[in-house]
Amino acid sequence: MDIHKANWNLPLWAFLGQSLVRYDKEGNPVPDLATSWKFDDPKTLVFTIREGVKFHNLPPANGREMTAEDVAFSLNRIRTPQAEFVWRSQFERVDKIEAPDKRTVRMTLKTPFAPILAYIASGTVASNKVIVPPEVVQKWGSLADIEHAVGTGPFQIKQYTPGVGGTLVRSSTYWEAGKPYLDTLSITVVPDRATMIAAYRTGKIDLGTQEAGEVTLSERKDMERTNPEIKYTEWSRPNWFGLVPNLTRKPFDDIRVRKAIFLAIDRQEALQLNLAGGGYITGPLPQRMFPGWVAWTEAELLRLPGYRQPKDQDMAEAKKLLAEAGYPNGLTLEAEGTNLFPQINLKNMEIAKSQLAKVGVTVNIKLVDGAVWFQQDTKGEFGFRARGYSAARDPDDQLYTRHHCNAGRNSQKLCDAELDRLLDTQRQELDVAKRKDLIKQAQRRLMDLAPQVWLHTAVDYMPRQPWVRGWEPTEYDPFALPANIWVDR
Amino acid sequence: MRQYLVSRVLLLVPTLFIISVMVFAVVRLFPGDVLDFLTAEANVSREDVDKERERLGLMKPLHEQYLTWVGSMLRGDFGRSLWTKRPVATDIQRRLPVTVELGILSLFFSVVIGIPIGILSAVRQDSSMDYAARSVAIFGLSVPGFWLATMLILFLSVGFHWLPPLRYASPDVDPWQNIQQFIAPAFILGLHLAAVLMRMTRTALLEVLRQDYIRTAWAKGLRERVILARHAFRNSLIPVVTILGLQVALLIGGSVIMESIFNLPGLGQYIFQVILVRDYPAIQAVNLLLASFVMVANLLVDVSLAYIDPRILYR
DSSP states (O other): OOTTTOSSOOTTHHHHOOOSEEEOTTSOEEESSEEEEEEEETTEEEEEEOTTOBOOSOTTTTTOBOOHHHHHHHHHHHTOSSTTOTTGGGGTTEEEEEEEETTEEEEEESSOOTTHHHHHHOSSSSOOOOOOOHHHHHHHSSSOOGGGOOOSSSEEEEEEETTTEEEEEEOTTOSSTTOOOOSEEEEEOOOOHHHHHHHHHTTOOSBOOTTTOSBOHHHHHHHHHHOTTOEEEEEEOSEEEEEEEOTTSTTTTSHHHHHHHHHHOOHHHHHHHHHTTOEEEOOSSOTTTOTTTOSSOHHHHTTSTTTSSSOHHHHHHHHHHHHHTTOTTOEEEEEEEESSSOTHHHHHHHHHHHHHHTTTEEEEEEEEOHHHHHHHHHHTOOSEEEEEEEOOSSHHHHHHHHHSTTOTTOTTOOOOHHHHHHHHHHHHOOOHHHHHHHHHHHHHHHHHHOOSEEEEEEEEEEEEOTTEESOOOOSSOTTOOGGGOEEOO | OHHHHHHHHHHHHHHHHHHHHHHHHHHHHSSOOHHHHHTTTOOOOHHHHHHHHHHTTTTSOHHHHHHHHHHHHHTTOOOBOTTTOSBHHHHHHHHHHHHHHHHHHHHHHHHHHHHHHHHHHHHTTTSHHHHHHHHHHHHHHHSOHHHHHHHHHHHHHHHHSOOOOSSOOOTTTOHHHHHHHHHHHHHHHHHHHHHHHHHHHHHHHHHHHTSHHHHHHHHTTOOHHHIIIIIIHHHHHHHHHHHHHHHHHHHHHHHHHHHHHTTOOSHHHHHHHHHHTTOHHHHHHHHHHHHHHHHHHHHHHHHHHHHHOTTOOOO
């Protein structure tokens, strides 16, 4: 899979490649391969490229210096107008990316675009806007073969077999003095969860990373019983789960029905039943990921209608709304479920089914497989589904691309002029305080429209053996600077 | 016999043709294609996705796609994966030995466990030994392999802090590690087959032991070992060997699960992944390959039956 195209996690690249900027612990973009950047004007962003950065000493780059040309090449490649380059839309406001000299990259925007830095720092989990030497793409036609990967990261590929694992070794050309500390990093792919957990227990694996190397709260409790030595880092997933109706279909086009469902769902119960409490209840933005940007803190959120306990008042109002909408005797909803993704989704729908039954709403769940699920999603041919949302660490990716009338990922077809105005304006607002305010307004507007039922964000645990040091995964960067890892034993 | 063999081999060609059409049609009958996965959750326009479909040749008429595929298969080109873009042949080449090793080891276990126990429980019918063997067989038949495998891993890791090595090592690189990795999955897969074989051997042998010529052999004063080995066992083998041939298909199914649990990068793991993402060239190639395995296994069974029982004449 080509890192510049992949819509799926490619955790290996977190060790091999780097981007211009990365996220710090608080989610702010900080220098990585760029040492600084500034807006010459609201539409021109200029990066100064770090000096002395070299590619891995592997053919065809052979340890040569990385220049602005390579940066322009890599970022422009991600903008290739082909469907497989799925990240192009994050650069849709970019007009051109050029390298006027060896140390400067100039990005010209069509309109001011506030989230651009965050988009360069982000991918599905680690940034996939990695800088590669053009000769690799020329030689192999793409970056599809991880065996041929060349980047600027602290480790380089020694050997890798897809689906099995491989060995990464210290890159002799790495730019941070004295780093990385480890000589070798051995990566093993373990598809079966029970096997993976057994491997942690027996100390066969030193640490678990994304994708899927993290464990849930109940799995952690299980592991602690037999191996209390293992350490964990709490990690709030960059996604959240919810119940999403198709707004073009009856009865979801009626806001009263939507609100009734919104009120009738017991989020606390869903969190307990589904994740055994291993997570937190979310609004339109997951609170722990965007502390400064959310309209309600976790405590405030839990006092809102639909979220508050006990449910009596919400249930009564839900019944009233359904009666007003013309369903005094209840109604039947057609829903889909899939086994493909974390069981969390299907379970959420089953929980919703039992909760909605209390207000006279019957839910019929039809099981479909993964490809059908996605196809229905892109074509907008679905009824009601429980699903997860994952996005870059910028509220724009969470709100605009899902809820703006013209956005490609707005599969439920929400169209609201006021919301669109707020979402359009925040994109162009470079003043962070003003932008935060617009984002908060957008969340309030969303809450009024109740297009979906936001449920919860799972909190997982990244396990590591006690001898692993210097590895501090954060919400924003689950790979946490692999150059800093060392082993004490 | 030779004439029979030639005609059987020739018959493989139309069979393969029919299978190729079926595989080709069935993968396209499932709704959804690889682009639905590649662009899932992405902010991409439907037009761009269709352009990509066009580029990959997925929009061409079906007969045209089929002929292109068969044409390249005949030239030995299995095509490239639509998902990883790697040549399918490379993937299969790397994974085939794993599945073959697992299959052979499982068959080995099933034969060395199933047949001797089957013989013993037939000879000592209704003894406590027979009852014990039959209980084991029922256990082997009814306990699903995936459960047994997961329990085994749990038991080893919690009880002994031991696990088979996680990363696959091929037998020529590290034979000891390779054996550690294969012994458990092969045993579990073999156990299920052994149960079937054991029951089949027992039934067949019981039937043969009641035949007149066995009574004659006893009357002649032959020793039990001679009666069993020379007269009874060989004649009871026909249903057993037939079953053994049919098991090959079962083994392939079982390898899908065992390879995932024990982290063996074989075709079983592969086929699961490629079906999930609708990787047409890979699904087609693997299915065709596995179908040929089953066909060849059946052919071998038919041929070996003639050796076991000379009365069987193929013309």
